[in-house]
Amino acid sequence: MPKPRLLKSLLLIFLLSLPVLVKAQGSYVPFDRDYYHRFERYEILQAGNNGIFMTGFKPVRRDLLSKYLDSLAKTDVIRTRSDQFNLDYLSQDNWEFIERETPESKKPFLKSLYRRPGDFAHYYSEEFDIHLSPVIYLNGGFESDNDQNPNRLTRGVAVRGAIDKKVSFFTQFTSSEAFFPTWVKDFAEYNGAVPGEAFWKEYQTDGYSYFSAQGHVNFHFTKNIQAQIGHDRNFVGEGYRSFILSDFSTPYMFVKLNTKVWKFQLTNLWTQMTADVFYDRGRPTDGRYPQKWFSLHRLGFDVGKKLNIGFFESVMTDQANFNYFNPIIFFRWVEQSLGTPDKVMLGTDAKWNFLPGMQLYGQFALDEFVFNEFFGIDGKKSKRNKYGVQAGFKYINVFKISNLDLQLEFNSARPYTFQEKQDYQSYSNWRNPLTHPRGANFREFLSVIRYQPIPKLNLTLLGMYQLYGADPDAETNWGGDVLKNRLEGSPTGLFDNFIGQGIENQVVQANLNASYMLKHNFFIDAGATYRRRTAEDLDAPASSNYIQLALRWNFVRPDYNF
DSSP states (O other): OOHHHHHHHHHHHHTTTHHHOOOOOOOOOOOHHHHHHHHHHHHHHHHSSOOOOOEEEOOOHHHHHHHHHHHHSSSSSOSSSHHHHHHHHHHHHHGGGGGSSSOOOOOOOOTTSSSSSTEEEEEEEESSSEEEEEEEEEEEEEETTOOOOOOEEEEEEHHHHTTTTEEEEEEEEEEEEEEHHHHHHHHHHHHTSOOOOOOOOEEEEEEEEEEEEEEEEEESSSSSSSEEEEOOOOOOOSSSSSSSSSSOHHHHHHHEEEEEHHHHEEEEEHHHHHHHHOEEEEEEEEEOEEEEEEEEEEEEEEEEEEEEHHHHEEEEEOOOOOGGGGSSSSSHHHHHTTTTTOEEEEEEEEEEEEETTTEEEEEEEEEEEEHHHHTTGGGGGGTEEEEEEEEEEESSSSGOOOTEEEEEEEEEOOOOTBBBBBOOOOSTTTEEEETTTTOSSSSEEEEEEEEEEEETTTEEEEEEEEEEEEESSSSSSSOOTTTTTTSSSOOOOOSSOOOOOOEEEEEEEEEEEEEEEEETTTEEEEEEEEEEEEEEOOSSSEEEHHHHHHEEOOOOOOOOOO
């Protein structure tokens, strides 16, 4: 990974060379679980890989999604009114790349606004293409045993477009004031970070105020090699969670290179992240924070028409190192050759659409490995065997009920996974975990039921059970908090480590949400959450009932399922 000045020089050379190199393509669709499920479900129904883009590394490009939507229109998987609504909705949202006819608005506002249902304002020509939309989220709710009712106001703007149909871009910036439910506030107070956000300020007594900004610019070098420079999140895998890289952490600066040839896709990601945050009177200061550098390679390939397998390696380092900028070399070899103590992880992910409407998927992320201890009976509790594992199942149109979908998922991470003995090398960014919100030292079962009974109404029921071990104080380290040094504060030796060690906690949570689309990308959401936590240090279970109502316009529905 290059040093900051070298990185800036490389980016400058990269940008100056683009007018000669680039070819037509589109910006990326921000990752939204509800949105992505609308089109990923049809690949499962077809019992095969779509052949246009791979879903293992998200987000995906709008032009490729549009090509897939055009292909879906010619198949028999679009059967119900809800299916047709989904196809039309997604097509309108990406209309500039759709080959089929997408009708303009029948009654545009003031003749120049909302000429397209998905754009507040737009201009389209061969030389320049821009789409502008407002972003609003207004939420209010009630939670039992909470003196401050949770609520949130977010407002901003989203812009996407292209220049000469060769360079595409996207940006969204918002400002928020929020009062969170109790368990979210507990997370923010413990970590010193708002989930998924960066710098924050106190708002009134118990609230948070923060500004969010995401964006990227995309280029094509050749037909099969595409690059992206951005400040955003990425997600690897097919699950609700990810042990490789998830969307839970704060956005970060990155350069991404995608190379797709035949049935192979190589994705290289180089990022600069925030290693830690300094605090003054319990809140972030305005000073500079220490930085760290993260690189990831993932090679995905289709095996036949139903199976996709991915292999990844990643490295986290507190020292910028140009050697990690090599897009094809093995990080572990570099780390050993240089004699550096950088944190290297590797593993695999896969999905198998084995029957029409059914998919198996999973991940395995290996942090540290000793052969004899990993396979030996006595060594299975070794502190040096650190890994995360995921297994999941998706069932589309359950029992042949149209638009009723089920997802089951199991996640587990050994104690001390994602921690590191060197400062600023943990799997975290701005004091948020980079993978699972729980960090490590846990088991989790998830079930998600999605139902679209009528075209504009989506119902989602999520059930969650977690067992995890917590630390009694800031000095003790039972292996769950990724922000802690794995060699400091551990009450155990090399062996006798097990999932749930420390103060055992069990969480049961159920969340029901109903989203109705009043207009294109304008939703009214109603939700109810029940959460119950039991722990060895609690005299009685901590229970919470939370109900909420929200208006959402061009905004990803937030969830607090952790």
